[in-house]
Amino acid sequence: MLSEIDTRPFPTVPQAFNLAGHVLSRAGSLDKAALTILHPDRDETLTSANLLHLTQSTATALLSQGLSPEDRILLRLGNTLAFPILYLGAIWAGLVPIPTSAALTGPEITKLATLVTPKLIAAEPGIALPDHPAPILAPDVAAWSNLPPAALHQGDPDREAYIIFTSGTSGTPMAVSHAHRAILARSQMHKHWEGLTQTDRLLHAGALNWTYTLGTGLLDPWTVGATALIPAAGTPATDLPALMARAQATILAAAPGVYRQLLRSELPPLPHLRHGLSAGENLPHAVCQLWRDQTGTDLHEALGMSEVSTYLSGSPSRPAPEGSSGYPQPGRHIAILDDHGQPTERGTPGELAVSTADPGLMRHYLGHPPPQGQWFRTGDAAVMAEDGAITHLGRKDDLLNAGGFRVSPAEIEAAFHDLPLNACAATQVEPTPGTTILALFYEAPCEIEASTLRECAEKTLARWKQPRHYQRLDALPRTGTGKIIRKALKARYRRPE
Numbered sequence: 001m002l003s004e005i006d007t008r009p010f011p012t013v014p015q016a017f018n019l020a021g022h023v024l025s026r027a028g029s030l031d032k033a034a035l036t037i038l039h040p041d042r043d044e045t046l047t048s049a050n051l052l053h054l055t056q057s058t059a060t061a062l063l064s065q066g067l068s069p070e071d072r073i074l075l076r077l078g079n080t081l082a083f084p085i086l087y088l089g090a091i092w093a094g095l096v097p098i099p100t101s102a103a104l105t106g107p108e109i110t111k112l113a114t115l116v117t118p119k120l121i122a123a124e125p126g127i128a129l130p131d132h133p134a135p136i137l138a139p140d141v142a143a144w145s146n147l148p149p150a151a152l153h154q155g156d157p158d159r160e161a162y163i164i165f166t167s168g169t170s171g172t173p174m175a176v177s178h179a180h181r182a183i184l185a186r187s188q189m190h191k192h193w194e195g196l197t198q199t200d201r202l203l204h205a206g207a208l209n210w211t212y213t214l215g216t217g218l219l220d221p222w223t224v225g226a227t228a229l230i231p232a233a234g235t236p237a238t239d240l241p242a243l244m245a246r247a248q249a250t251i252l253a254a255a256p257g258v259y260r261q262l263l264r265s266e267l268p269p270l271p272h273l274r275h276g277l278s279a280g281e282n283l284p285h286a287v288c289q290l291w292r293d294q295t296g297t298d299l300h301e302a303l304g305m306s307e308v309s310t311y312l313s314g315s316p317s318r319p320a321p322e323g324s325s326g327y328p329q330p331g332r333h334i335a336i337l338d339d340h341g342q343p344t345e346r347g348t349p350g351e352l353a354v355s356t357a358d359p360g361l362m363r364h365y366l367g368h369p370p371p372q373g374q375w376f377r378t379g380d381a382a383v384m385a386e387d388g389a390i391t392h393l394g395r396k397d398d399l400l401n402a403g404g405f406r407v408s409p410a411e412i413e414a415a416f417h418d419l420p421l422n423a424c425a426a427t428q429v430e431p432t433p434g435t436t437i438l439a440l441f442y443e444a445p446c447e448i449e450a451s452t453l454r455e456c457a458e459k460t461l462a463r464w465k466q467p468r469h470y471q472r473l474d475a476l477p478r479t480g481t482g483k484i485i486r487k488a489l490k491a492r493y494r495r496p497e
Contacts, residue, residue: 003336003350003384004343005328010359011184017157019180020055020091026225027052034222037081038203038243039232044081051085051222054141056149058089065120065137069094069153070160072116074134075209076109076123078102079233082139083208084218086122091161091180094153098163099209102127102233115175115366116163157181160363164211166306175366176306185360186220186309188329193302193313194251194277196224201272203229203244205237205254211306212279216253237261241268248272255280255482256287257423259299263290273297275316279304281483282392282410284417285322301325303392305378307362308354312390324389325382332358336384337375344384351396352380381408398486400428400438407465409486412440415460419448423476425484429469429493439469441489443476469496 027034030048037044046054062073073090075097077083083099090097098116100109106128113121113130122137123129129136161180165173190196194216204217208230221228229247231240237258244252245268254262256278276291276299283301291299303325304310311332314320318327328334333355335343344350353375354361364370381393393399393408400407412426424442431437442448450470457466477488 001346001386002343003346003348005335005384005388006333007328007330008333010331010333010357011187013157013181013184013359015157016154017180018092018094018152018154019161019183020088021152021154022183023088023219023222024052024055024092025223027222030225032225033227035081035084035218035228035230036247037079037230037232038235038247040235040239040243043247046081048222048225051088053149054085054145055088055092057144057147058085058141059093059095059150060147061144062086062090062095062120063093063150064147065135067093067095067119069155070096071119072096072098072163074109074113074116074118074121074130074132075099076102076121076127076129077139077208078124078127079208079230080124082122082124082141085141086139087162087214092152093150094155096160096162099214100165101207101209104128106130112165112173112175155180158363163366164214164306177363177366179359179363181359182309182362183219183223185331185358186215186223188331189216189302189310189313190220190224191317192315192329193300193310193326194220194253195275195300195316196220196226196251198225200224200226200250200274201229201248202226202251202253203231203240203247203249205231205240205252205258206280207233211309212253212255215309216277216279238265241265241270244270244273250274251277253277253279256283257281257482259283259287259291260422263287263294267294270295270297275300277302279310282325282394282413284414286414286417303380303390305380307378308358308360308376311354311358311360312392321385321387321389324385324391326390327388328390335375336382336390337377341375346384346386349381349383349393352378352382352390352392354378395486398427400426401436407438412438412457412461412465412467416440416442416453416456419452419456420444421448423484425476425486425489426467427486427489429490431469431493431495437468438466439471439489439493440467441471441473441476441492443473447472469493 027048034048110130113132206213302310302313314326320326336350409426421444
């Protein structure tokens with residue numbers, strides 16, 4: 001059987017459409033909290049009616065700056081109420097918001113601004129600005145709330161709605177142009193990953209500029225009429241359990257690293273929590289088991305990327321088999337391809353690919369043509385089981401060569417997740433010219449005995465998969481969204497004395 005699954009039809013795309021209008025279509029009829037920013041001693045809350053009104057009045061404020069539909073606005077904002085309001089307000093008006101990480105430096109954001117050519121920069125104090133001629137606008141949502149509502153800008157569902165940047169794990173971040181239609185492809189995630197309903201209170205632990213937070217933390221809850229909970233900027237992971245309990249969160253969404261941090265502390269009773277969601281990097285089975293032991297709830301992983309969001313996942317109704325990322329979501333057409341672009345036999349590794357007809361797929365990378373042909377090749381290596389479950393093997397260019405065999409770094413790293421470390425990453429290093437060995441770099445408060453590390457490897461890894469070098473780092477190199485940059489590890493290699 002071939003590694004191809006086609007569960008179409010795709011969602012119906014209307015002839016005239018607006019992403020923000022779709023997300024807020026229920027807001028006017030709901031009497032409940034839409035968004036709460038959680039602080040240690042207080043909360044900031046927007047009702048659904050407030051969110052709709054502020055979105056419409058902010059659209060008016062932006063258009064009053066002399067902007068026209070499809071003009072771009074660079075967002076330099078933190079985890080504040082202004083962020084989602086400007087994001088949705090721009091889209092409501094037919095403008096194109098570009099969320100960016102508040103942690104970027106002046107030179108870094110200057111490069112990105114040059115690439116996307118914004119007509120306006122919306123910025124809060126204390127966040128680095130680009131060297132760019134676009135005017136700066138300080139958000140004043142309270143004052144804008146007195147403005148009349150802007151009409152919803154309807155148009156071609158394929159027109160540009162927003163731009164996001166890839167994480168940059170393999171080099172310079174790419175600017176990804178998404179269409180208004182992209183939101184429609186998320187409808188299958190609500191049931192087949194998130195288990196999200198109108199009564200849920202979903203807490204997302206990420207920064208608002210991250211696509212995982214934008215989609216799962218904000219847009220999805222609002223689309224179904226649920227409540228989004230976001231920790232205030234600077235909230236440490238150790239504070240999340242208390243915030244979850246106080247806010248009566250029913251779903252937690254976070255990266256695997258956050259779950260590891262939570263599991264190192266004493267978790268309070270979380271009687272309202274139904275399950276957790278994980279994305280951003282591979283979720284180790286050991287973390288799932290520890291979470292289940294401590295909370296009595298399951299974690300459900302999803303695999304996706306900036307270019308197409310999530311398309312594989314486990315869910316409360318269909319949990320992923322142990323070790324896999326889950327199943328293709330209904331309404332998707334995906335395959336695992338060989339080097340010739342043909343679907344492999346099930347059980348044979350290859351490269352994950354998504355149909356270019358999928359409405360959730362990006363329009364294009366800025367400066368590049370739209371994806372061509374039947375398949376968009378994701379760069380992720382994976383293997384499909386007979387029942388359709390897919391196991392992610394890492395980025396295709398991250399696969400390691402050990403003794404002539406191709407090895408997934410994720411498989412090596414999983415052998416060490418029971419140890420007291422924050423994270424680890426396997427790669428190849430060159431101790432002498434022409435000689436390569438497997439190495440494991442780990443992030444931990446203190447050194448772990450080499451004998452302990454070797455014993456872990458020997459328990460679960462064949463000899464040729466076992467690292468020959470172990471090295472502790474204070475912090476693994478990461479992107480702004482927390483993904484490990486494997487290519488940067490080789491420069492950190494230190495030969496044993």
